[in-house]
Amino acid sequence: MGFLNWLRSPRAAFQPNDGGRQVTTPDELADVIRSQAMSSAAGMPVNANTAMRVAAVYACVRLISGPAANLPIDVKERVSDDVRQNRPDLPLWNVLRRKPNSWQTPSQFKRMLQAHLLLRGNAYAQIVWSRGRVIGLLPLHPDRMKVDQLDDLSLRYTYRRRDGGEVRLDQKDVFHLVGLTLDGVLGVSAITYARETIGLSMAQERHGSTTFKNAARPSMVLKHPEKLGKEGQEFLRASLDAYRQGGESEGKALILEEGMSTEALSMTSEDAQWIESRKFSRSDIAMFFGVPPHMIGDTEKTTSWGSGIEQQSIGFVTYTLEDYLTTWEETINKDLITDPSIYAKFNRRALVRGDIKTRTDHYVKMLQWGVYSPNEVRAREDENPRDDGDVYYDPPNTAGQIEDNNGDGNDPKEPS
Structure with a gap:
């Protein structure tokens, strides 16, 4: 049986170790080969899997996926225009929280789907319905999903299973997170547009590894005024090896004989340019993902945004995390909730969980202005209520109120 005939057999299925796309037909094999051949100008194949081997890409994906994974999602009900209440009795609460x-x-x-969204522009999960309510979400790998928009503008999803079979899913059965999109249906991946930058970084990593493996450069040379014989070379080499061995001679003087002298080797312009280009690639990758450079270890330009690291961190929450949190909330409301009075919302207060000073200052101001009661503060800190803790304090600003100085219960008239 020829290779192509064997490949056409229903039994033929190639499954990569990362759980990605399966190949069952010659056309699919050709498509995979083309995608793997999408190399950058630096000659490095760049896709979602190879990109994660770049330290800057891995750091950006980890940093953005963490808050989306760790922030709790509350399922709330609009009781009235002014009143909201949590609905832990709904099955969706158990799905999203437990x-x-x-x-x-x-x-x-959530971390898995957020990583899919960052690396591939789309994230999918099959919705398990029971009596009109969501009782489960089954993640689907985006590399095995095909999305078509029909003539009536609805979406049809075709998913390739591990055994090579295909499953048609209606739009109501798929939870679909979409990143930056150009057609309103599928999101685009940052990896696609950052291919050259990521490929350059991968090539630099390979160049550095090869240099250290095969062409390590000395930091110092020894100069002899005359010709050194073979016996002298062996003696000098043994002496230097004994001097360097184990690091015990660190800081001690090196004794030279026969008029020998030392000369330090400075960094070449090629070395300096290689180091600078690595820094440039790292900053460029951080820019593509919207992560402040200091958060992935690049602290050279910490004052380039706002007043420093603190402002960069605030900008990361405002302009990067908020974008993805809003995407999650709106997609949950669209795909998983049928009652218009029910909605999902991330508890963003958890973002300052590790900052005790910011959290304390916030609570103090909310207590002073009567926004929170002591028991509400204790509940947010996962503490039990106290007996007298349901009081709301009057705001300290009493402007516009006129004291009753006469004590007769009648407010005096304002002066004309």
């Missing part, structure tokens, strides 16, 4: 499926925790599920 158990999305039989093998993942909520943080694992």
Whole structure:
């Protein structure tokens, strides 16, 4: 049986170790080969899997996926225009807060889908319905999903299973997170547009590894005024090896004989340019993902945005994390909720969980202005209520109120 005939057989299925796309037909094989051949100008193949081997890409994906995974999602109900209340009795609360499926925790599920969204522009999960309510979410790998928009503008999803079979899914059965999109249906991946930058970084990593492996450069040379014989070379080499061995001679003087002298080797212009280009690639990758450079270890330009690192961190929350959190909330409301009075919202207060000073200052101001009661503050800190803790304090600003100085219960008239 020829290779192509064997490939056409229903039994033929190639499954990569990363759980990605399966190949069952010659056309699919050709498509995979073309995608793997999408090399950058630096000659490095760049895709979602190879890009994660670049330290800057991995750091950006980890930093953005963390808050989306760790922030709790509240399912709330609009009781009235002014009143909102949590609905832990709904099955969706249990799905989003406790158990999305039989093998993942909520943080694992959200982190996985957020990573798919960052690396591929789309993230999918199959919705498990029961009596009109969501009782489970099953993650689907985006590399095995095909999306078509029909003539009536609805979406049809075709998913390739691990065994090579295909499953048609209606739009109501798919939870679909979409990143930056150009057609309103599928999101685009940052990896696609950052291919040259990431490929350059991968090439630099390979160049550095090869240099250290095969062409390590000395930091110092020894100069002899005359010709050094073979016996002298062996003696000098043994002496230097004994001097360097184990680092015990660190800081001690090196004794030279026969008029020998030392000369330090400075960094070449090529070395300096290689180091600078690596820094440039790292900053460029951070820019593509919207991550402040200092958060991935580049602290040379910490004052280039706002007044420093603090302002960069605030900008990361405002302009990067908020974008993805809003995408999650709106997609949950669109795909998982049918009651217009129910909605999902991330508890963004958890972002300052590690900053005790900011959290304390916020609570003090909310207590002073009567926004929170002591028991509400204690509840946010996962503490039990106290008996006298349901009081709301009057705001300290009493402008516009006129004291009753006469004590007769009648407010005096304002002066004309």
